[in-house]
Amino acid sequence: MYLTKEQEKMLSGEQGETVERMFRLLVRLGEIYGADKMIPVSSVQVAGVSYKSIGDPGLEFLEDIAAKNTKVMVHTTLNPPGMDLLDWDKLGFPKDFAVKQLRIMDAFKKMGIMTTATCTPYLVGNLPHFGEHIAWSESSAVSFANSVIGARTNREGGPSALAAAICGLTPNYGLHIAEKRKPTLLVRVGVELKSNADFGALGYHVGKIVKDGIPYLKGIARAEVDQLKALGAAMAASGAVALYHIEGITPEAEKMAPSGIEAIDVGENELQEAYAKLNTGKEPDIIILGCPHASLKEIANLACKVEGRHMKKPLWICTSRTTKDTATKMGFTEIIERAGGKVVADTCAVVAPIEQMGYKTTAVDSGKAANYLPSFCKQQVVFKSLDDLLEGRTS
Numbered sequence: 565m566y567l568t569k570e571q572e573k574m575l576s577g578e579q580g581e582t583v584e585r586m587f588r589l590l591v592r593l594g595e596i597y598g599a600d601k602m603i604p605v606s607s608v609q610v611a612g613v614s615y616k617s618i619g620d621p622g623l624e625f626l627e628d629i630a631a632k633n634t635k636v637m638v639h640t641t642l643n644p645p646g647m648d649l650l651d652w653d654k655l656g657f658p659k660d661f662a663v664k665q666l667r668i669m670d671a672f673k674k675m676g677i678m679t680t681a682t683c684t685p686y687l688v689g690n691l692p693h694f695g696e697h698i699a700w701s702e703s704s705a706v707s708f709a710n711s712v713i714g715a716r717t718n719r720e721g722g723p724s725a726l727a728a729a730i731c732g733l734t735p736n737y738g739l740h741i742a743e744k745r746k747p748t749l750l751v752r753v754g755v756e757l758k759s760n761a762d763f764g765a766l767g768y769h770v771g772k773i774v775k776d777g778i779p780y781l782k783g784i785a786r787a788e789v790d791q792l793k794a795l796g797a798a799m800a801a802s803g804a805v806a807l808y809h810i811e812g813i814t815p816e817a818e819k820m821a822p823s824g825i826e827a828i829d830v831g832e833n834e835l836q837e838a839y840a841k842l843n844t845g846k847e848p849d850i851i852i853l854g855c856p857h858a859s860l861k862e863i864a865n866l867a868c869k870v871e872g873r874h875m876k877k878p879l880w881i882c883t884s885r886t887t888k889d890t891a892t893k894m895g896f897t898e899i900i901e902r903a904g905g906k907v908v909a910d911t912c913a914v915v916a917p918i919e920q921m922g923y924k925t926t927a928v929d930s931g932k933a934a935n936y937l938p939s940f941c942k943q944q945v946v947f948k949s950l951d952d953l954l955e956g957r958t959s
């Protein structure tokens with residue numbers, strides 16, 4: 565791989581031990597994937613933030629980097645931690661967990677990373693433009709950035725994203741190259757998708773089949789942005805989809821029209837099969853919405869649906885702090901709280917230690933959360949549309 569003189573210096577340790585260590589990781593990645601050179605990135609999203617996911621080794625690693633006064637070189641935002649960073653005590657998060665989680669946040673802050681704490685950075689100030697090279701981890705955000713925005717990123721892991729942030733570079737391979745963004749599977753959708761959950765169920769089904777390929781979906785007449793984030797998140801979870809195209813909707817679809825690739829049909833039966841596979845529980849202890857983190861529009865919609873009601877089960881909607889603040893100013897948080905719900909900031913169903921908080925069966929309208937909750941949080945899952953969940957139609 566070609567390296568500039570400046571990059572050679574990074575590799576030889578002239579810019580300090582941490583830069584050397586981080587750049588070595590990027591070079592190694594580039595060698596594995598056949599990159600020809602390094603390219604600059606303009607933004608990074610770092611995952612691997614929850615103490616539940618990274619534990620003491622991760623905490624020590626981050627504190628070590630922060631203690632060396634290492635700073636990121638580009639605009640860098642952060643994924644959700646394992647708790648609401650302000651209301652963790654009120655919400656019942658364990659204190660020993662909270663202490664470690666706050667140390668992790670401090671370490672990131674010392675590195676100059678914006679502690680946005682959300683998996684939807686594009687809603688809170690980290691919005692790349694079409695064609696921009698970025699290095700994002702968090703699979704749902706990667707999928708959104710590549711597919712809906714048309715920015716270019718590989719599916720980074722936490723360490724490689726952090727390395728890209730510290731070095732301002734990423735190896736040039738995979739989805740950074742136009743040729744590698746062509747579809748590998750044509751998906752003919754022959755069913756009407758009516759809710760975020762339907763988009764999640766479709767995503768779950770397609771992700772299982774296409775794995776780390778690139779699906780090209782035909783037959784989706786319209787999709788709201790929130791539905792696209794639900795679709796991409798589910799495909800990234802059941803498979804490893806980092807980019808999808810939808811005819812007439814996503815920005816690269818027209819020039820990526822498929823020819824001569826394998827095709828599958830998805831109809832009502834396949835959608836119902838996906839629901840059946842993801843539904844492993846019956847009576848939920850709690851309903852958790854906001855995976856990926858809810859937009860202001862989704863919170864407004866929930867407030868509208870629960871206004872004047874009293875929910876029988878605990879209800880959370882997870883979102884970023886920034887979005888929650890606006891929702892509070894608009895009165896949506898109060899409406900949801902009066903109905904017995906909570907607008908939970910920063911964290912989410914999957915990265916929070918909900919199993920330690922006594923919950924055994926969780927209801928969600930997200931294909932991604934439904935896919936991960938059994939393994940990450942030992943939960944049984946009820947996976948339905950928002951309307952079904954709010955009306956208690958859980959089986």
Ligand code: F3S
Binds near residue numbers: 854855911914932
């Ligand atoms: Fe985001 Fe958590 Fe879902 S990180 S995509 S809300 S699993």
